[in-house]
Amino acid sequence: MEITSTNQEKTQSNFLKAMFENLKVKLKDMAMKTKKIGEDDPRRILHSIKVGFALTLVSLFYYFRPLYDGFGQAGMWAILTVVVVFEFSVGGTISKSLNRGGATLLAGALGVGAEYLANLCGERGEPIVLGILVFILAAVSTFTRFIPKVKRRYDYGVLIFILTFSLVAVSGARISEIMELAHQRLSTILIGGATCILVSLCIYPVWAGLDLHNLIASNILKLSASLQGFGSEFGNVVSSKDVRDKSYLQIHKSVLNSKATEESLANFAWWEPSHGRFKLNHPWKLYLNVGGIVRQCACLIEILSGCITNSKIQVVSEFEQKIQPSCVKMSMECGKALKEVSTAIKNMSSPPSSVALHLINSKAAADELKNIMENYPSSRNEADLQQIMPMLVVASILIDIIKFVEKIVVSVNELAEKAGFKQAQLLHRGIVKPVNNDDDDQLVIEIGEMKKPIGVGT
Amino acid sequence: MEITSTNQEKTQSNFLKAMFENLKVKLKDMAMKTKKIGEDDPRRILHSIKVGFALTLVSLFYYFRPLYDGFGQAGMWAILTVVVVFEFSVGGTISKSLNRGGATLLAGALGVGAEYLANLCGERGEPIVLGILVFILAAVSTFTRFIPKVKRRYDYGVLIFILTFSLVAVSGARISEIMELAHQRLSTILIGGATCILVSLCIYPVWAGLDLHNLIASNILKLSASLQGFGSEFGNVVSSKDVRDKSYLQIHKSVLNSKATEESLANFAWWEPSHGRFKLNHPWKLYLNVGGIVRQCACLIEILSGCITNSKIQVVSEFEQKIQPSCVKMSMECGKALKEVSTAIKNMSSPPSSVALHLINSKAAADELKNIMENYPSSRNEADLQQIMPMLVVASILIDIIKFVEKIVVSVNELAEKAGFKQAQLLHRGIVKPVNNDDDDQLVIEIGEMKKPIGVGT
Numbered sequence: 001m002e003i004t005s006t007n008q009e010k011t012q013s014n015f016l017k018a019m020f021e022n023l024k025v026k027l028k029d030m031a032m033k034t035k036k037i038g039e040d041d042p043r044r045i046l047h048s049i050k051v052g053f054a055l056t057l058v059s060l061f062y063y064f065r066p067l068y069d070g071f072g073q074a075g076m077w078a079i080l081t082v083v084v085v086f087e088f089s090v091g092g093t094i095s096k097s098l099n100r101g102g103a104t105l106l107a108g109a110l111g112v113g114a115e116y117l118a119n120l121c122g123e124r125g126e127p128i129v130l131g132i133l134v135f136i137l138a139a140v141s142t143f144t145r146f147i148p149k150v151k152r153r154y155d156y157g158v159l160i161f162i163l164t165f166s167l168v169a170v171s172g173a174r175i176s177e178i179m180e181l182a183h184q185r186l187s188t189i190l191i192g193g194a195t196c197i198l199v200s201l202c203i204y205p206v207w208a209g210l211d212l213h214n215l216i217a218s219n220i221l222k223l224s225a226s227l228q229g230f231g232s233e234f235g236n237v238v239s240s241k242d243v244r245d246k247s248y249l250q251i252h253k254s255v256l257n258s259k260a261t262e263e264s265l266a267n268f269a270w271w272e273p274s275h276g277r278f279k280l281n282h283p284w285k286l287y288l289n290v291g292g293i294v295r296q297c298a299c300l301i302e303i304l305s306g307c308i309t310n311s312k313i314q315v316v317s318e319f320e321q322k323i324q325p326s327c328v329k330m331s332m333e334c335g336k337a338l339k340e341v342s343t344a345i346k347n348m349s350s351p352p353s354s355v356a357l358h359l360i361n362s363k364a365a366a367d368e369l370k371n372i373m374e375n376y377p378s379s380r381n382e383a384d385l386q387q388i389m390p391m392l393v394v395a396s397i398l399i400d401i402i403k404f405v406e407k408i409v410v411s412v413n414e415l416a417e418k419a420g421f422k423q424a425q426l427l428h429r430g431i432v433k434p435v436n437n438d439d440d441d442q443l444v445i446e447i448g449e450m451k452k453p454i455g456v457g458t
Numbered sequence: 459m460e461i462t463s464t465n466q467e468k469t470q471s472n473f474l475k476a477m478f479e480n481l482k483v484k485l486k487d488m489a490m491k492t493k494k495i496g497e498d499d500p501r502r503i504l505h506s507i508k509v510g511f512a513l514t515l516v517s518l519f520y521y522f523r524p525l526y527d528g529f530g531q532a533g534m535w536a537i538l539t540v541v542v543v544f545e546f547s548v549g550g551t552i553s554k555s556l557n558r559g560g561a562t563l564l565a566g567a568l569g570v571g572a573e574y575l576a577n578l579c580g581e582r583g584e585p586i587v588l589g590i591l592v593f594i595l596a597a598v599s600t601f602t603r604f605i606p607k608v609k610r611r612y613d614y615g616v617l618i619f620i621l622t623f624s625l626v627a628v629s630g631a632r633i634s635e636i637m638e639l640a641h642q643r644l645s646t647i648l649i650g651g652a653t654c655i656l657v658s659l660c661i662y663p664v665w666a667g668l669d670l671h672n673l674i675a676s677n678i679l680k681l682s683a684s685l686q687g688f689g690s691e692f693g694n695v696v697s698s699k700d701v702r703d704k705s706y707l708q709i710h711k712s713v714l715n716s717k718a719t720e721e722s723l724a725n726f727a728w729w730e731p732s733h734g735r736f737k738l739n740h741p742w743k744l745y746l747n748v749g750g751i752v753r754q755c756a757c758l759i760e761i762l763s764g765c766i767t768n769s770k771i772q773v774v775s776e777f778e779q780k781i782q783p784s785c786v787k788m789s790m791e792c793g794k795a796l797k798e799v800s801t802a803i804k805n806m807s808s809p810p811s812s813v814a815l816h817l818i819n820s821k822a823a824a825d826e827l828k829n830i831m832e833n834y835p836s837s838r839n840e841a842d843l844q845q846i847m848p849m850l851v852v853a854s855i856l857i858d859i860i861k862f863v864e865k866i867v868v869s870v871n872e873l874a875e876k877a878g879f880k881q882a883q884l885l886h887r888g889i890v891k892p893v894n895n896d897d898d899d900q901l902v903i904e905i906g907e908m909k910k911p912i913g914v915g916t
Contacts, residue, residue: 037604044604052597055620056589059628063585076625083596083621127521131514138541139510146495146502162513163541167534170517256757260718299714299757306858373843385831389854392843396851400764 043088046204051086054199058082058192077185081192086200089208090275091268093200097193098271099157104189107161108182110137111168115178118169130169138162152267208268209278213345215262216287219255219294220408221342226252226301227335227401233308234394235328249305255298262291277348283418290411297404304397307390319376320391326369327391330398333362334405341412350416350423355409359402366399501546504662509544512657516540516650535643539650544658547666548733549726551658555651556729557615562647565619566640568595569626573636576627588627596620610725666726667736673720674745675803677713677752678796678866684710684759685793685859691766692852693786707763713756720749735806741876748869755862762855765848777834778849784827785849788856791820792863799870808874808881813867817860824857 038045062075085096118129141162144150150158164185168178200206229248266284274280337358344351415421496503520533543554576587599620602608608616622643626636658664687706724742732738795816802809873879 034601034605038601044601048597048601051600051620052593052595055596055624056593059592059624060585060589063588063628075628079624079628080621083617083624127518130521131518134517135510135514137510138513139506142509143492143496143502143506147492159541162509163538166513166517166537166541170521170533170537257717259715296760299760302754302757303761303855303858370844373847376843385834385850386828389831389850392847393851393854396847397761400761 043204043206047088047206050199050203051082053203054086054195055079055082057199058195061191075188077188078192078195081189082196085193086196087268089206089211089265089268089272090197090200091208091270091272093196094273095153095268095271096156097197099154100160101186101189101193103157103160104164104186107164108168108185111165112178112182114165114169134166134169137165153270205275207272207275207278208265209272209282209284210276212262212265212269212284212287213278215258215265216290216294217342217345219258219291219298220338220345222251222255223294223297223301224335224338224342226305227331227338230301230304230308231328231332231335234324234331249309252298252301252305255295256302258291259295262288279420283415286411286415286418290408290415293404293407293411297401297408300397300401300404304394304401307394307397317388319372319388322372323369323391323395326365326372327395327398329365330362330369330395330402333358333365334398334401337362337405337409341409344416344421345412348419348421350421351409351412359406359409362402362405366402369395369399501662501664505546505664508657508661509540511661512544512653513537513540515657516653519649533646535646536650536653539647540654543651544654545726547664547669547723547726547730548655548658549666549728549730551654552731553611553726553729554614555655557612558618559644559647559651561615561618562622562644565622566626566643569623570636570640572623572627592624592627595623611728663733665730665733665736666723667730667740667742668734670720670723670727670742670745671736671803673716673723674748674752675800677716677749677756678803679800680709680713681752681755681759682793682796682800684763685789685796688762688766689786689790689793692782692789707767710756710759710763713753714760716749717753720746737878741873744869744873744876748866748873751862751865751869755859755866758855758859758862762852762859765852765855775846777830777846780830781827781849781853784823784830785853785856787823788820788827788853788860791816791823792856792859795820795863795867799867802874802879803870806877806879808879809867809870817864817867820860820863824860827853827857 058078059075062078081097081100085093085100087093087096114130114133118126118133121129141158145155145158168182171178171181226248229251233248266288269278269282269284272278337355340355340358341351344355516536517533520536539555539558543551543558545551545554572588572591576584576591579587599616603613603616626640629636629639684706687709691706724746727740727742730736795813798813798816799809802813
């Protein structure tokens with residue numbers, strides 16, 4: 001009897017132990033993941049604290065000073081506004097606050113009008129007229145949310161418009177003090193919205209515009225890292241970091257899917273006031289242009305990385321040995337050009353003239369490659385087409401990449417001009433010898449006040 | 459004097475005329491655009507009508523039967539729920555309704571607890587304790603919204619949780635009838651949510667799941683149309699429709715950017731009940747798998763269309779004439795395979811065995827191509843590498859596309875198996891001669907109960 005109970009106890013304690021262990025592992029795992037989210041972007045932690053702060057502020061304000069008819073109605077709308085309106089970025093918060101305020105004002109006025117109209121129709125006609133008006137306004141407003149421009153900028157406003165209009169139109173039938181209600185509602189929304197805007201502006205502001213700016217710069221840098229990675233791979237140039245490190249094959253992946261993020265950041269940035277070196281009319285749309293071309297270039301790099309993953313690029317034949325240096329140079333120079341473009345964006349200056357030099361170098365390498373190809377086969381014992389095919393495709397894609405890098409430079413130059421970036425400092429004035437590892441072709445180019453890359457016919 | 463006034467009148471009337479004309483053109487333009495939005499997807503018009511209907515229903519219900527303490531409080535929450543919760547798809551509406559209901563229940567209970575705890579601390583301690591509790595809960599909840607899984611499924615719930623908790627915790631300090639308030643709030647939300655769900659379910663329901671299913675099928679069809687367009691272009695096969703029609707170069711573009719849409723549809727689909735031939739546990743995640751591979755394939759097609767736009771593919775040299783039929787066949791057969799896969803998805807059946815035949819045909823063409831390349835240059839007077847380069851790159855990309863088409867078929871087969879699609883009808887049993895235009899290679903393949911494409915080493 002005793003032994004059985006001891007056994008039972010043992011089983012039980014074992015079971016509990018296992019459960020505890022399991023729970024411990026799960027909790028630890030969750031904690032690790034949560035920690036990572038905070039570490040990835042510490043501003044997230046700050047944002048959470050800011051929301052808590054704004055909400056506590058408004059709550060306590062209404063707790064101590066119940067406005068108008070007790071806390072219920074008025075304070076509720078202030079709390080509601082803070083919870084719904086406070087977004088991660090300043091632009092998001094301002095956009096939602098203004099949308100909410102404007103829509104409430106407009107819908108309130110229309111609601112009063114509807115109420116007045118319905119009153120004219122007598123007691124029997126009133127609900128019918130109100131019903132019809134609510135139906136028409138809700139249906140039409142909902143439809144406008146499908147119009148891209150409205151959806152992009154005023155989606156939340158339309159929602160609040162429908163909401164407020166219905167509330168005012170229908171509630172008006174019971175309470176006659178619509179005007180006071182409207183005053184109350186607007187003042188609470190104002191307090192809630194102003195609290196959000198002030199907190200998000202004054203305590204470590206997160207600017208959607210700056211985020212967009214940095215995102216574009218870092219996306220270009222990622223392409224640069226990929227291209228330089230390919231360059232090392234082709235040339236077997238083993239630098240200190242890149243020893244058998246294939247991570248560069250993955251860097252560009254996130255660029256492929258950044259369209260939605262870029263667009264929402266650009267939408268929010270439109271609402272932001274002048275901050276830092278960004279003026280009120282900063283050309284945010286041009287960032288989307290640059291982003292689009294960067295994504296097309298990332299598409300090419302995706303194919304390139306596919307070529308490298310699928311078929312080990314071998315430099316065996318005489319022909320491959322001949323074109324290898326050109327391939328290395330093309331990807332390295334393109335990578336360098338993009339890196340400088342990215343740095344220029346980061347520093348808010350227009351791309352330096354050395355970018356044009358890198359482009360010229362990469363184009364020289366492309367021409368070299370074309371020369372070699374024209375003379376193929378130079379001898380009878382060269383490898384067949386089937387064998388050199390992977391290398392040829394890589395070379396062709398690299399030539400295409402040069403074109404896209406040029407497009408990126410042109411679009412960034414346009415952006416720099418429109419946004420008033422500071423002029424790039426000319427590193428060298430007068431005669432400049434391009435950075436060139438080969439001694440046999442010494443391109444000598446005169447650089448004056450060159451701003452745009454030198455267009456070279458493809 | 460008279461003449462001057464007549465002149466003035468004339469100028470005025472001219473000005474008014476011009477203004478009217480201008481307004482007329484603008485209004486016409488706007489009407490055209492709006493009409494197009496409705497025509498693109500007539501369900502949008504239906505959705506707008508449904509929202510208006512649900513809102514009118516709830517408004518009038520509360521207009522005629524003011525529950526509890528007059529219209530103000532209770533009816534307001536029902537209207538608010540309808541406006542905020544009614545989404546385009548059934549899944550979206552259910553997701554938001556359940557999130558709202560669940561979060562309100564949970565936050566209400568916690569709010570009562572917080573209120574009880576604060577009461578214990580005396581009149582002076584109460585606001586401090588409440589303030590601290592609101593701060594902590596708001597900050598922690600806001601942070602959880604950054605966790606991807608929470609963001610995907612419960613973002614709206616967390617928002618409502620913060621809102622309700624703050625309201626209950628702070629308002630409780632004034633009103634003692636929290637329990638009644640909670641009952642009232644929940645019942646109104648229930649009525650609002652139920653109205654939305656019923657209206658969106660019963661009147662021409664828009665299923666996010668079905669939309670996702672059709673989107674994947676139509677994306678695959680788009681790739682197929684692109685590939686068949688390329689095939690015609692390469693082969694100069696002028697069909698009745700394709701005369702100088704370059705629109706096929708654009709078809710695949712929308713596929714490249716469909717990731718965000720697919721993901722949001724899959725999220726909503728998860729909430730939908732069993733509908734049509736979609737069961738409750740339909741493997742929606744697998745659609746995202748297929749979608750990802752389809753997008754990679756679209757990336758290749760983007761490069762291919764770039765090749766064709768940039769450099770006119772010329773079939774001049776002997777070599778190019780040799781590889782041209784293979785290229786035509788590869789893209790045509792891949793296009794046909796994708797078309798059949800798309801049709802199979804549309805009909806909810808697993809891809810038919812003829813898909814495997816098309817794959818075999820396209821691989822045979824690829825092998826043929828490799829043969830030709832191995833023997834290059836077969837004669838001395840052939841074009842140089844530089845000249846045949848565009849055609850070579852096209853050929854190489856087409857070979858890559860075959861691999862992706864195979865991957866698409868495999869992933870669709872997996873989907874068909876997990877989702878319980880009906881078995882494809884075998885068109886031919888026994889010995890089958892593949893569709894093959896060339897007479898010189900008669901592949902004869904025995905097809906039994908083949909479901910997966912025949913794996914051929916690359």
